Amino acid sequence: MSARIEDSIGRIERIRVYVVDTGVPRFSWSPTMPGLLTTNTIARVTTSDGIEGAGGVFSCTENDFDRAVAEGMRPLLKGLLGRAALRRESIWKWMQLRNLSVPNTAIAGLDIAMWDLAAKRANMPLYMFLGGARDRVKAYASTQVLDGPGDYVGLIEELREQGFSAFKFHYKCEPEADLEMMRLVHKEFHGQGLDFMFDADAYYTHKSALRVAREMSDMGFVWLEAPFPDHDLDGYRELRRRTDMTILPAGNSIVELANIAHAMRHDCWDRVRIDATTAGGLTPARKVLSLAEANGYNVEFQSWGCALSMAANLHLMLSNDNCDYFEMPVPYSEFQVDALGRIEVDADGYVNAPTGAGLGLELDWDEIEERSVYKIDVS
Template sequence: MNSTIQHARIHCFDFPRDRIIGDSQISSSHVWIGALELFDSNGMKGLGFFQSLSAPLPDASFISALFSQQCLPKMRNRTPEGLIHQLSRPRGGNIQPLPYHLDQAIDQALWDLAAKRVNQPLYQFFGGTKNKVKAYGSGVCYHMTDQQVFDFYSAATKHNFSGYKVKVGHPDIERDIARLQLVTDAVGTTPLLMVDANEAWSPKEAIRRIRAFENAGFPIYWVEDPILRHDTRGLIEMKAALKDTYINAGEYLNLAGKKALVDNDAADVINIHGDFSGAHKIAWLCAEKGISVSLGNTPMELGAHIASALPETLYTEHSMLNWDDIVAKPFVIENGHIVLPDTPGHGLSLCPTAIKELSPSIAESR
């Protein structure tokens, strides 16, 4: 098949969240998410997603103009297969990240389109064999009230997750402990308990907090992003001090930053996200050293496809976010696992009703 990339369509969605989500550093009450559809010369399309947490996305015409100027000229008349396997070394002014994670949307859409062109589910195209991947429940609950936290995690137990993650990092340690108690009251003591501080602590404070959680009766399976992302020495200190708690890090780091964690044995689990091509690379390095990986939140749980194919994958995060409202058929959760569709590509398509009611702007890039 030699059909090539020709044009794109941009959608920008704007609607309220069904709950306030956030962590020790940020909160969000609105879904500002965009969709990128890439079309080849046969009319087949791939779909990817970009987003903003802190402010509304600009009009789709702005994103489309940006895409037309900086991205499409390098992609037009190229195959998606060639683009996802292309190696390049940006130099000088070319080293500029695209806003709103648009680069991840491009990567997702190219992989989706490439898998569709060979009529394979994306997880199989990645090399995976399992159409179910283990997930943990995550409330992204830092700014929710106590009652909202209890109600959310109680409702989440219907999915039979084997682990649950709680946002911590409050200045008052007793508030963190109270949150752990609320979640344990809701889900029971059998599931694993993870915490995520979103870089709220210093290394010594992180060690003190985890020990305090344990002394209060809450064994912690992993602590995620406890300290500043580039503090490799601090992560190593934590890893040595907390023998029974995994250190999960890397969410905020690029490929080079994640590689530094691997090279320095600075984390027990490397957190990878929605960049499929980058995830492949870092997972290969992790597999070489027997280091586990986890998939953090990815739009519509797309990361579950790559989780199926990667060795050493522990968990994929599922936060039951209502950004799923923009797709026709969200992934199903079955007995604590995300079920991947056995249809070509990643199996997600935009919901026509959502396009009509929740997408105030649409634009074409040609």
């Protein structure tokens, strides 16, 4: 690219980082976890030609709002100033070279902002800018931990009225208690066209996971997620060998392309699971999608959070067709903070493509400023 063309597309002129109190009530998806505070760390990138991009990273912490993602971005910000914003691959590789001291989440927030900016400059929704494979994807309701099995029956009934027909449960992470809940759900809703999954949050032993997986398979569940920590590849491979149940990792710690390729070569998972915000952004997540597709794997994205941090994963899903479900935390009205945009489920249980340019969310920057508990501004 000549200097003349590069100058015409705009260089990064200012980056503002906001640590935002989302206002979401404390929640937990594991019985061993306390109620957690939720934070959105937002990178707002402005170029010399006046185009802005935004990327959000959702995080959960126990005693205070999470400033670590913003502080992880800080060492990168001055080095990004003056760079041609559309050189996303070059920028990502420059940031990735520094990931010994900079977390993937910090890189992701900035990388997503670059993609948002590029799609806005093209005046296209991001998923169309990325290829535009489809216009909607089926959502599943991802539950918090409820008190007892009967509470899940009531929640399913309530969520069906909102359009949901797929549900992923979090419960006690104790095999017998979890099976008791799943048996009741199966008894109440068997044959009604609903899809069910379960997330064990990496608390099972190898023996108990096999027992749970086999019974889930008999009940027709779609998948068992995170029976073990992601790095227990031997455990995953052996579980897959001994059950017909579809097995997924959590997708939290094995996120690098080479490590995912290793897990696929050794038949450790039935589907890949990642989150663009923990994998380092859209740039590497797109490569995971291509790698998975080439090897006959689906990628089921983790997208728990507020709309701004969920939107990157949504656009990836819509740009490709080798993933089946969009994860929607419920009650999802609690996670839909108007200042950070909204993602809604329609009456058929699908999330539809945003129509606006870039991530397609309406952000209220004045309210974001007011909600921020911490800020960084570099220009």
